[in-house]
Amino acid sequence: MxxxxxxxxxxxxxxxxxxxxxxxxxxxxxxxxxxxxxxxxxxxxxxxxxxxxxxxxxxxxxxxxxxxxxxxxxxxxxxxxxxxxxxxxxxxxxxxxxxxxxxxxxxxxxxDNLKLPDVEVNGIRKKTSASNSSILFDREAIEQTQALSLANVLDYLPGQTIMKPNVSVQGMQALTLRSAVSSNTVEALNNAFGISVVVDGGVVSNDANMQAMNPGRGLFSANNISNPENGVIKDRSWRNGTLYRSYENAMQANNGLDLRTIPAENIENIEVVSGVASARYGEYTTGLVVVNRQAGLTPLRVTVRTNEATRNIGINKGYALSPAIGVVNVSFDYLNSQDDPRDKLKGYQRIAGSVLWTYQPKGLFHFKNTLSLDGNATIDQTKQDPDLGTEQMAKFSNRSFTINNRSEWLVKKPWLYNIQLQGNYSWGRQESYEQRYLNSNTFLGIIDAMETGIHEGYFTPGYYLSVKHIIGEPVNAAARLETNSIFKLSKVGTYKLTVGVNYSYSANKGPGILIDPSRPRFHNSEKKNDRIRPYNDLPVLSNGGIYIENSLATKVLNRPLNLNLGFREDIQNKYYTLSPRLSASYKVSKQLNWNIAYGIATKAPALSQVSPGNVYIDIPLISAYNGSANQSLYLAYTKVIPLEDLDIKPYRSKTFETGMNLDAGPLQASLYYFNRTADNGFTTLYTVVPLELPNYTVMPVADGKPSYTPNGTYSYYLPGYNRMANGSYNRSDGLELMIGIKKIQAIQTSFNIGTAYYRSSVKTNVPQMYVPENPRYDLVPLYGLFNNTETKSANVKTTLVSTTHIPSLRMAIMLTGELFWLNRSELMPSSVYPIGYYTKQLEYFPLTPEQAQLPEYAHLTKKDANGNKVTTQPAFVYPNMHARLSKEIGDYLRFSFNAYNVFNIRPKEKLTSGTAYYNGQPAYGAELIFSIK
CATH class of the missing domain: 2.60.40.1120 (Carboxypeptidase-like, regulatory domain)
Known part of the structure; x- marks a missing residue:
């Protein structure tokens, strides 16, 4: 500090x-x-x-x-x-x-309606105060997506895949930007976690989310609250060329924000920064999503949307109270979505409401204040299926309340132009619940000790209703103070100085993990068991920073040049970070503009990463059961590995970006190249715990528990666990091309083309022990050690949008075509072949590259899920097509019809794990908007 x-x-x-x-x-x-x-x-x-x-x-x-x-x-x-x-x-x-x-x-x-001569229905790249390469979506562009949430709008970003507007199938919808990595990887989690979502100037934080079991079993298994179909894949859909399982609740903690929770009904515009952001923005590594909502006089607007088994209604109204009080905007949103209208087992519900009050008195200092109150409740659940007979059910509910206030004083003095003050506070209650009947054994030996040592346990029946229950109460608060001054530097140009300070706070005060140790969900899986864990004694995360930004507008060769140099200094999880950011924009000609930027950004670890919870390793030593629990003996050794308040560094990225913007009248285009390296990413490292424990002689006792004494011999055990740590490295680069052709009057049609090419190389920075899926205990080499496990991926995707807009008919027809060129992943030699191996006794022996490829070590090599070292999924190019028709009837009614995968294009591919279908099934929806003025 x-x-x-x-x-x-x-x-x-x-x-x-x-x-x-x-x-x-x-x-x-x-x-x-x-x-x-x-x-x-x-x-x-x-x-x-x-x-x-x-x-x-x-x-x-x-x-x-x-x-x-x-x-x-x-x-x-x-x-x-x-x-x-x-x-x-x-x-x-x-x-x-x-x-x-x-x-x-x-x-x-x-x-803003279809009667206007020109209507913008696509995101456009533009220089803003946040970045010189932002992509903006205005209200009309949002309308054209029939968006049920913020996630549906962001599907139209470069490189993204357009999904049908259904929020129950995909589970949690987090955003990833400029990456070719698969969605089911640690790198994808880090990418999503590094995206900051800002609503009305306040950051919507997921840092206090603790809805995860202990990651000692692995980062992904810790986050999955349920998989109601026991891994049976009924159907497959693809997002960014990567696989999502239907009917699977996706991860919550250690991830980005669930964009399904943000309704799109009252959003005025969205700005997405995937390159280098202004120094005023901290706590991000991958990008920003800045959402500005409606805060002004608006007519009463009622929106009704339907898509298969999804129903959504939104109400929005802005009205003036009085000149002395200001303007209030009120909105309400209700959503009920099922995966399939014929199957009501999987469902998602959302209720959201907000009140925005804007006050602006007329006085000496021009002052404007906007206060927003937001309430949100979501339920993601699966109902019981009577045909299964297991009473299987899972749900995730999230209730939250947020208060956010923004104030601005326009001082308009030569030495101080304005002062901005922003603060927000949010409280939530998150509940994850899963139940199912299990019948694994006749009886189970249970140990629930909380300290390291040898303890006596007890026996319970092996047929029971298992329950996994987590309740968290995340609390987040943040504040920012900023001043701006504008100076004239003689004949050099205009200089703007921005100085700011920000602070954020995250904590969780919930009851925590409320499992019953006598009814475990996973009994002694890999020698590990779960314990009850309260959250109200978790540490508090606080991050603070200051920033200064220098902006100079001048001319070089009589053409405008804008330079921006900013610095951020932050204390994140007790670590000091410095984040310089430099950007420049030069008007090469009247029609051509060149931008370049470089910046460093950091993101502090979340509470679930700093304090994931202790790992409990339980080794059964004696299991003597004679039919009576009171006369039986269960003895086990418990090893407690403390994993609280870990020393984890902030996640850091370095981004370089350059590109050209062309505005040649009817033709607008942009071409950008970026290179982003991210290190200190959060991951789990597998660690083996060698244990030497005594063997016992057990003697029966009449009408009592057996007695036991050590017999002088010992057994060796090699259990392992996963530990949260820094160690993930990601290097991504690529090209983004966006071309817009303004309306051709002869056909009343405009065109937009976007192509994104991404390459990603990911690896761990520390040697990693790998346990084969089916260990060969009969062989001496048991575990492999891999140095800098590395995977390289690439994908290419093109989106073409044609918009036929006829103002006289107040009608617009939008056709969207997608072309998926490539999705390729390759395990590099450092990932496939080990640099050494461990024996059962944890003795280490190094291997040369030549030795590692010998047949006697083949069982240690790594392959993907389909047994390949190089995968291209799919092994062909395939398209998809969507359509939307919008028609206004007078100034009060708009009707829209939306068709996803309108031509039922569903190519398939045979994999060892089953048949993969690309593109989802056709889906049709309608939207009615009533405006009462």
Whole structure:
């Protein structure tokens, strides 16, 4: 913390120095005045008026008027681009000459509907204050996805696979960006975990999520709460070319945010940063998803969606209370989804509501405050199937409440333009539950000791209802304070200084793991058993940081050049991190812009990674059962391995990105190359625990428990466990091409083409012991040791969207085609062949590369699930096609019809584990939107 204080003092000193050295830089300010109305002349209060390139903004008051003070530092520009935006209206931009009198013509914003001549229905790449390569989705683009949640919108990002709008099949829907790794890998978890989701300026954190059993069994088995079909794969769907199991509750902890929990009904726009973000953003490694919701006057809007067995209704209304109180926006969302209308066993429900209150008084300091209250409840469950006879059932429920407040003071002084303050607090209750009848043995020996040593246990019947129950109460809080100042550097250009400080807090106060040791879900699996574990004594995670950002707008060869240099200093899990970020944007010509960026970003470990919980290894020593539990003896040795408050470093990424943006009238295109390396990723390392334990002589006792004494001999045991640690390394690079052809009037159609090519190389940075699936205990080489286990993957995917928009008919037809070119994975030699082996006694013997490939060590080599060292799934190119029709009837009703996999394209491939079907089954849905003005 001392380092941060020193850096803060240094930053403030630089700020004072700059403001003190440039008193002559200020000249008389220009004040722009104007008014914003709708097409009927009705004033629009709380509209945002901004200078796009400079990120300077103000807001209209209750009569629709605004006053924007232009700092003299911007005098180098001949014209300024003024942007006016409002909820539910088409954004308007206007060039304003610097020699203007200050009084601007009225800005008339038209309703954002299909009657407009041009409608943007796709994400566009654009330079923003968050990044010079952001991808933005406006409200109309969100509408065209028939989105049930945020996840459906983000399916249209480069490289993503468009899934049918069903939230019950795929289970948890976390996002991964710019990666070719498979979804069922640790690297995919790290990628998703490194994405920060920001809603209304507040980070939605998953750091306090503890819905996982102890990862001593392995990272993935620890997170799976259920697999109701006992591993039988009825159907397969593919996302990013990787396999998802139907009817499987996906992982919660150690993962990214479940995007199903964020409704899309009241989202105004979405910004996705997959490259280098501004220094103001911390706690991320892979990317950002910035969500801005509606907070203004809007008509009563009722949306009804249906897709097979999925039903969704959303209600949204924004209205003015009074000039002295402000504007309130209220929204409600209900979703009920089943996997199959013929099968009601698997289901997902979501109830969400929010209230956004915006207040803006008219005073000396222009002030705006937005307070949001959000409530959310979700249930992901499988009901009992009477045909199974096992009373099998699983569910995951999540209730949360969030309060978030954003304040901005437009001081508009030469030395201080504005001050921003943001804070949020969230509380939740998460419950994971699974039950099923088990009949493994006639009786079971149970040990529930909590300390290392030899203990007497007890016997229970082997037929019972097993229950796995976890209750967590995550608490998250965060705050950020930021100031911005704008200076004129003589004839050099405009300099903007941003200084900020942020803090976050995560804890979990839930009851924890509430299992019954006498009814274990997995009895003595690999010599390990679970124990009751409360969460209310877990450590608290707190992360703090400061940042400074320097932005310079100047000209080189008489063309605009924007430079941005930022630094972040953070304390994350008691580790100090420094994250420099540099970006530049240069206008090569009137139509061509070149961007380049480099940055380091870090993400602190989550609570479940720092304190995953102790591992309990139980070794049965005596099991003497004579039919009576009171007269039987069960003796076992328990080894407790403490895994609390682990010393885990933050996850770190280094990203380089460069690209070109072309705006040639009817043609818009962008081509970007990126390279991202991520180290210190979170993973599980397998560790063997050699044990030498005594053997006993057991003597029967009449009408009592047998007696036992050590006989002087010993037995050797080699149980193992998985330990959370840093050790995952990922290097990804690739190309992203986006081409947009504006509407061709002759056919009333526009086109958008996107192609993404990703390569990823993942490995562990430490030697890893590998236990074969079927160990050969009859052979001396028992365990293999692998150095830098490495896998290389690549995938290529193209998306083509055609939009036929006829304003006179207020109708739009969108056809989306997907082409999956390649999905390839290769185990490198370091992954396939061991560098050495261990014997039963844990003696280690090294191997040369030549020795490792000899037949006597073949049982130690690694292969994928299908027995291959190189996999290409599928081994062919295949397409998919979707369609959407939208029609407006007057200003009050919009009808949309959506078809996923409209032509039933379902290629299949034979695998050793079964038949894989690519693309999901055809799905059809409809949407009705009522707007009451």
């Amino acid at each position: 001392g380092t941060i204080i020193k850096a803060l003092v240094l930053t403030v000193g630089m700020y004072v120095l700059l403001t003190g050295l440039m008193p002559k830089a200020f000249a008389q300010q220009i004040t722009l005045k104007g008014k914003v109305t709708d097409s009927k002349g009705k004033p629009l209060p709380y509209a945002t008026v901004s200078l796009t390139a400079e990120d300077i903004r103000t807001y209209t008051i209750i009569d629709g008027s605004f006053t924007l003070t232009v700092p003299p530092a911007l005098y180098l520009s001949q014209t300024l681009t003024l942007r006016v935006s409002y909820v539910g209206k088409q954004t308007l931009t206007r060039e304003v000459a610097m020699n203007t009198s200050g009084i601007l013509p009225v800005f008339i914003l038209k309703d």
